[in-house]
């Protein structure tokens with residue numbers, strides 16, 4: 113039986129004897145060695161942390177299992193979140209598993225089809241609001257303050273606690289922290305969680321170093337880079353389409369304490385990295401997940417020395433979440449043939 117985040121990291125999480133223990137199989141995700149992009153940027157040891165392998169297809173599950181367990185421990189009557197899609201999919205799944213009503217508030221027209229399909233299938237109450245993710249988050253904050261419902265967005269500190277376990281796994285797999293960690297930044301909960309995880313691993317002496325945190329926002333949704341709220345964030349990477357990140361200050365702290373950077377990448381760079389990941393690495397990720405990879409490629413182009421470095425790109429979610437975008441890719445080779453082996457053979461030999 114799968115252990116999951118609660119049991120495996122019990123003594124490093126804010127759990128008590130009264131916390132219910134359960135798992136949908138979150139955590140323990142693969143760390144896969146790069147074959148192409150590492151070579152392109154001159155890095156012998158580049159790895160991808162495949163968070164799309166979590167039960168609902170994104171890293172949100174690591175934090176959600178802790179947030180839901182603590183909500184149940186407190187005797188809650190419901191959970192709610194605002195979401196660009198993945199938080200709602202995760203909340204709805206854990207809500208269904210543990211039998212608690214789940215309300216998800218999503219910006220209408222800005223959630224990919226795959227993610228909405230998940231929330232529908234898991235049976236969440238879905239409220240579409242006209243407005244951005246930032247509006248949805250303000251609304252759900254008010255709602256959960258006025259009602260006995262627990263907010264399970266990443267401003268819930270239990271989410272960050274759960275998500276830090278991904279950093280523990282990287283240290284465990286590599287035997288030490290990497291030199292550099294490339295990660296997309298939206299609401300900035302995950303960069304905060306990784307930094308917390310690496311810091312605790314350092315304090316516990318599982319590693320003698322900590323990585324530089326290299327965070328990447330999309331150019332049209334880059335409030336931290338610009339130093340100002342973006343009222344109408346715009347990017348194809350819907351999971352990081354956020355104009356006023358809730359964990360803004362802790363993201364700055366992660367950047368500065370680690371000696372890293374938070375920079376932005378264009379949608380064009382994100383799409384290039386997204387296609388490269390699938391066609392050259394065999395890893396089909398979300399556009400938002402490709403932002404970290406795009407950031408690595410950009411900084412390598414601009415002279416970042418990668419030789420002799422150990423680096424990890426966090427691949428935050430699965431490409432199957434956004435089938436509409438995937439279907440826009442020009443196929444390498446897709447033609448129609450009669451059901452006739454000779455015709456197919458002929459086409460293959462001609463090339």
Ligand SMILES: *Cc1c(COP(=O)(O)O)cnc(C)c1O
Pocket residue numbers: 170171172198199266296297298299300301302303351352398400401428429430
């Ligand atoms: C939530 C999410 C992000 C952004 O993480 P933050 O914690 O909001 O910065 C990036 N990629 C995917 C796939 C996500 O679901």
